[in-house]
Amino acid sequence: MSVQSKKSFAAIDYQRCDPKTCAPDTGLCPAVSACTHKVIKQLDGVFESPMIFQDMCMGCWDCIAACPLNAIVVKHVGT
Ligand code: SF4
Numbered sequence: 548m549s550v551q552s553k554k555s556f557a558a559i560d561y562q563r564c565d566p567k568t569c570a571p572d573t574g575l576c577p578a579v580s581a582c583t584h585k586v587i588k589q590l591d592g593v594f595e596s597p598m599i600f601q602d603m604c605m606g607c608w609d610c611i612a613a614c615p616l617n618a619i620v621v622k623h624v625g626t
């Protein structure tokens with residue numbers, strides 16, 4: 548695991564994200580538990596898409612590895 552620049556962070560692609568597909572039994576987003584920094588949360592409850600507190604994202608990309616639907620993408624800010 549490498550921690551990258553604060554200028555890169557993870558973001559949810561809400562067109563792809565579907566907790567009913569990736570976690571049909573529990574509705575718990577696997578990427579939430581994968582994020583050891585606890586910056587992804589299902590604020591609206593289970594079976595709802597999570598959100599990422601991007602200011603606190605460490606850019607470790609563990610969430611991307613954990614999402615089976617490729618619904619988490621890397622965003623870059625600045626140049
Ligand atoms: S971000 Fe990925 S793992 Fe999490 S609920 Fe959406 S599709 Fe599932």
Ligand code: SF4
Pocket residue numbers: 556557581582583584585586587599603604605606607608609610611
């Ligand atoms: S890149 Fe790492 S710190 Fe950022 S949301 Fe994903 S798992 Fe959490």
